[in-house]
Amino acid sequence: xxxxxxxxxxxxxxxxxxxxxxxxxxxxxxxxxxxxxxxxxxxxxxxxxxxxxxxxxxxxxxxxxxxxxxxxxxxxxxxxxxxxxxxxxxxxxxxxxxxxxxxxxxxxxxxxxxxxxxxxxxxxxxxxxxxxxxxxxxxxxxxxxxxxxxxxxxxxxxxxxxxxxxxxxxxxxxxxxxxxxxxxxxxxxxxxxxxxxxxxxxxxxxxxxxxxxxxxxxxxxxxxxxxxxxxxxxxxxxxxxxxxxxxxxxxxxxxxxxxxxxxxxxxxxxxxxxxxxxxxxxxxxxxxxxxxxxxxxxxxxxxxxxxxxxxxxxxxxxxxxxxxxxxxxxxxxxxxxxxxxxxxxxxxxxxxxxxxxxxxxxxxxxxxxxxxxxxxxxxxxxxxxxxxxxxxxxxxxxxxxxxxxxxxxxxxxxxxxxxxxxxxxxxxxxxxxxxxxxxxxxxxxxxxxxxxxxxxxxxxxxxxxxxxxxxx
Amino acid sequence: xxxxxxxxxxxxxxxxxxxxxxxxxxxxxxxxxxxxxxxxxxxxxxxxxxxxxxxxxxxxxxxxxxxxxxxxxxxxxxxxxxxxxxxxxxxxxxxxxxxxxxxxxxxxxxxxxxxxxxxxxxxxxxxxxxxxxxxxxxxxxxxxxxxxxxxxxxxxxxxxxxxxxxxxxxxxxxxxxxxxxxxxxxxxxxxxxxxxxxxxxxxxxxxxxxxxxxxxxxxxxxxx
Numbered sequence: 001x002x003x004x005x006x007x008x009x010x011x012x013x014x015x016x017x018x019x020x021x022x023x024x025x026x027x028x029x030x031x032x033x034x035x036x037x038x039x040x041x042x043x044x045x046x047x048x049x050x051x052x053x054x055x056x057x058x059x060x061x062x063x064x065x066x067x068x069x070x071x072x073x074x075x076x077x078x079x080x081x082x083x084x085x086x087x088x089x090x091x092x093x094x095x096x097x098x099x100x101x102x103x104x105x106x107x108x109x110x111x112x113x114x115x116x117x118x119x120x121x122x123x124x125x126x127x128x129x130x131x132x133x134x135x136x137x138x139x140x141x142x143x144x145x146x147x148x149x150x151x152x153x154x155x156x157x158x159x160x161x162x163x164x165x166x167x168x169x170x171x172x173x174x175x176x177x178x179x180x181x182x183x184x185x186x187x188x189x190x191x192x193x194x195x196x197x198x199x200x201x202x203x204x205x206x207x208x209x210x211x212x213x214x215x216x217x218x219x220x221x222x223x224x225x226x227x228x229x230x231x232x233x234x235x236x237x238x239x240x241x242x243x244x245x246x247x248x249x250x251x252x253x254x255x256x257x258x259x260x261x262x263x264x265x266x267x268x269x270x271x272x273x274x275x276x277x278x279x280x281x282x283x284x285x286x287x288x289x290x291x292x293x294x295x296x297x298x299x300x301x302x303x304x305x306x307x308x309x310x311x312x313x314x315x316x317x318x319x320x321x322x323x324x325x326x327x328x329x330x331x332x333x334x335x336x337x338x339x340x341x342x343x344x345x346x347x348x349x350x351x352x353x354x355x356x357x358x359x360x361x362x363x364x365x366x367x368x369x370x371x372x373x374x375x376x377x378x379x380x381x382x383x384x385x386x387x388x389x390x391x392x393x394x395x396x397x398x399x400x401x402x403x404x405x406x407x408x409x410x411x412x413x414x415x416x417x418x419x420x421x422x423x424x425x426x427x428x429x430x431x432x433x434x435x436x437x438x439x440x441x442x443x444x445x446x447x448x449x450x451x452x453x454x455x456x457x458x459x460x461x462x463x464x465x466x467x468x469x470x471x472x
Numbered sequence: 473x474x475x476x477x478x479x480x481x482x483x484x485x486x487x488x489x490x491x492x493x494x495x496x497x498x499x500x501x502x503x504x505x506x507x508x509x510x511x512x513x514x515x516x517x518x519x520x521x522x523x524x525x526x527x528x529x530x531x532x533x534x535x536x537x538x539x540x541x542x543x544x545x546x547x548x549x550x551x552x553x554x555x556x557x558x559x560x561x562x563x564x565x566x567x568x569x570x571x572x573x574x575x576x577x578x579x580x581x582x583x584x585x586x587x588x589x590x591x592x593x594x595x596x597x598x599x600x601x602x603x604x605x606x607x608x609x610x611x612x613x614x615x616x617x618x619x620x621x622x623x624x625x626x627x628x629x630x631x632x633x634x635x636x637x638x639x640x641x642x643x644x645x646x647x648x649x650x651x652x653x654x655x656x657x658x659x660x661x662x663x664x665x666x667x668x669x670x671x672x673x674x675x676x677x678x679x680x681x682x683x684x685x686x687x688x689x690x691x692x693x694x695x696x
Contacts, residue, residue: 024676031677048512056511063501065484066493070505074657084476086483136683137674153674160676187672187680194684199592214505215659225625225670225685232621232662243480248505250650254643255511268531269608269667272685277659283617285568285589287661297480304487 001119001147003352005336008359015330021157025328028156032322035266036373043262053259054377056252057313060244061304067213067246068295074216078278080291088118091296095120095205095238098292099129102236104202110220110227111135112207113151113316114240114296116338117351120205131205132197134226136190143170149332151339152264152318157331160186194226204230204288208241209315210256211293214249217275218293221260225272237276237288242296244312256315259375264317299351307386311346313376320370320380326363335360342370342380349387358396361387419464426457426465510644517607517641524606528639529693531609535668536681537689544694547575551598551631552583554690560629564596565589569618571600572633590622597627597686602653603646604639604691608667611691612646614654615662624664630686636696 004011015021040046060067072082085091099107107124109115109131121131121142133142137155141148143166148154155163163186168179171193180186206227208218218239220227231237247253261267280287303309321327321341332340337357339347345360361384370380391397392405411418432439438453448454460466485491493501517527529539542550555562563584566572577585590597599619603612611632615621624630640646646665654660670685681687 027677043514043516045512045514052511059504062488063493064488065481066498066501068481068484077657078659084474084480086476086479090476134684135674136672140674153677155674156677158675163675183675183678184680186675187683191682191684195592198684214508215657217659217663223670224672224683226683228621228625228664229684232625243484248501249508250647251508251510251644254647257643258511258514265673267667268535269610269665271535271667271669271671273610273665273667275659275663277661277663279661281616281661284615284661285617285620286622287615295480297483301480301483301487304484305489306487 001116001122001338003337003348003356005348005352005357005360008334008336008363011334011336012330012363015334020159020162021331023159024157025331028150028153028322029328032266032318033373036263036319036322037266039262039266039268042268043258046259046262049255049258050375050377052255053315053375054313056247056255057315057376060247060252061309061312064243064246064301064304067248068243070213071211071216071246074213075278075291075293076216078216080216080278080293083292083294085294085296086298088296088298091118091240091294091298092120092123094294095240096123096127096129098236098238099124099203102202102290104129104236106130106132106197106201107203107205108198108201108230108234109133109138110204110206110222110230111138111154112205112240113148113338114207114242115205116148117298118240118296120240132194132201134194134198134230135222136187136224136226139190139194140166143167147333147338149340150318150321151316151341151343157333198229198233201230201234203236203238204232204234205238205240206230208239208245208293209260210253211239211241211246212248212250212253212275213246215275215277217277219253220274220276221257221270221272223265223267223271228272228274231274231276231288232286235288236290236292237279239276239291239293240296241293242298243300244314260315260317263319263373263375303350308346308350308383310378311343311350311383313378314343314347315376316343317375319373319375320378323369323373325365325367325369335363342384343378346378346380346383346387349390354387354390354394355396358387358391361385361391419462422462423465426462429457514607514642517605519606519641521636521639524641525636525639525693528604528606528609529691531606532604532668532691533609535609536671537609537668537691539691539693541693541695544575544696547633547692547694548577548580548583550692552580554631555583555596558629558688561595564598564631565591565594565623565627566597567599567619567623569600569616571618572598575633589620590624590626592626594627596629596631597623598631598633599623601632601634601638602663603649604634604693605642605646605665606639607642610665610667613664613666614650614660615664616660621662621664624666625685628682628686629688629690630669631690631692633692633694635694639693
């Protein structure tokens with residue numbers, strides 16, 4: 001998909017005045033985070049499991065080549081095929097060739113962020129192969145020609161009424177001419193329409209939450225069961241996964257599953273967790289005849305061994321965005337590409353380049369909630385700070401900010417000057433009154449006060465002055 | 473080695489500042505793979521067997537499944553009663569394997585059973601299960617000639633007959649059983665772990681049951 005990450009500020013402005021989006025976000029901020037908190041409290045071992053989850057991912061990344069080769073060996077031994085895709089274009093080509101080998105007209109897809117990353121749907125459509133999204137949220141946004149706005153709840157920005165209008169328009173030609181008003185009726189209609197598409201599809205394409213090296217299995221976690229229909233009914237099952245999805249063993253999967261669902265939706269367990277290993281076996285009455293795994297790099301291997309490596313631990317639960325005040329204010333579309341929220345602010349500059357996405361790592365208050373809830377303890381604020389540093393190094397930072405930083409750095413290296421200037425500022429600001437502890441307007445600072453209050457200096461003087469008085 | 477494959481693997485090695493794993497380093501990961509370390513124990517499910525069964529039932533119900541605990545002799549009657557109580561047709565697609573043969577289906581004259589895979593038109597399926605996980609009330613099924621995956625997915629109502637003795641504490645116990653049954657390097661094509669009926673929260677973050685898989689899951693736990 002075409003990125004609009006460079007238009008982040010315009011996107012964010014539009015999001016802030018979208019009443020439907022603001023309603024959804026208000027609900028999301030309370031719902032997801034409260035359910036996660038309760039789930040974590042129900043499991044006394046949760047924090048220890050997070051530590052172990054982090055360690056498992058670190059161990060895997062340090063031995064990534066070994067585990068990928070081991071995974072490939074196991075898949076091949078059981079009659080499956082592994083394809084290696086260094087770039088997005090390579091992955092699209094491999095999948096195209098596989099679809100053509102089946103003379104495929106339709107592909108049943110379960111939600112895959114990596115397929116969004118490589119722009120697979122547009123590519124298949126251009127070739128006359130119809131990709132059909134089967135996750136309900138993905139299906140809704142596919143009908144509306146929109147990108148997902150959340151990595152686990154792609155249509156979270158829409159209201160029931162918007163979905164009803166979308167279905168009426170799309171399903172009218174199938175004989176569904178009544179506009180529905182109840183959620184369960186909308187779900188039932190989508191189930192009915194998609195059921196036939198599952199049965200007709202030539203190829204099923206899924207992502208993977210994990211690839212298990214020990215057994216050569218792809219592991220998928222869903223609540224709807226759509227991934228399972230995608231990997232069971234069509235003649236060919238294609239798994240599309242990026243290199244960092246591999247984990248060593250089933251025991252490691254058990255640890256990661258325990259933190260994944262709880263962090264994502266606050267569930268004890270998602271409804272369906274499925275291990276697929278190779279094609280159907282002799283005597284099986286169902287299952288695909290062909291099983292292919294496409295392993296995508298797309299720049300990830302170059303992150304290994306750098307200060308940014310921690311981003312590769314991500315298990316795509318969405319907790320960071322559910323707890324982010326910036327995501328909570330503007331939603332996912334404002335981020336302009338596939339991955340929104342704090343993890344998007346870290347991944348997007350890596351995948352698209354810091355020039356395109358330099359606004360995203362700046363869209364953070366550094367409050368640290370994302371890091372505090374991340375199941376694999378990714379230091380997201382630190383990684384965003386690294387991107388800001390790189391942006392600065394490349395002179396991509398706006399001139400006013402650079403000049404301000406230069407001035408601050410000049411003063412910070414001259415303590416006596418710094419002290420006297422901050423003391424002066426404190427006294428000058430006091431002239432404007434500080435009864436409320438903040439200013440709604442200040443001369444020369446309208447750029448700041450147009451959007452928020454400026455904090456008043458404390459009554460006791462500058463930090464230096466207070467320290468001098470109160471120091472024991 | 474294909475070009476694409478070596479591009480990725482060599483790229484990884486270059487970034488990690490080393491060549492292919494060798495010597496003690498390689499041996500360490502091979503040992504870890506052969507004898508996987510368990511994660512931190514979850515105390516919740518570390519219980520005597522009867523309490524495990526109770527915990528399984530409690531979590532299954534919390535996840536919107538219904539549970540009946542009956543003796544083996546009453547399994548068929550329980551299934552027929554469940555179908556009648558819910559105004560469901562007295563016909564079902566049943567897993568072909570011998571695991572379900574031991575129950576007295578013939579006693580239920582009204583119940584019409586078809587053995588085979590699931591079809592899009594099926595309303596009800598009846599299957600066994602490879603295991604139940606007490607920690608989360610999760611069922612585990614392993615695909616094979618005796619258990620087609622479609623039976624777990626296509627019907628509106630999935631009835632699962634689970635023996636008490638197959639209820640274990642956590643995932644790790646299931647992995648152990650899978651390795652013992654199928655061999656360490658030979659997983660069945662599909663292992664489903666299923667926690668309650670299919671669901672979605674994709675419209676206004678409100679849970680609705682029966683997204684693509686079964687709307688209803690009824691678990692018949694067989695006393696032993």
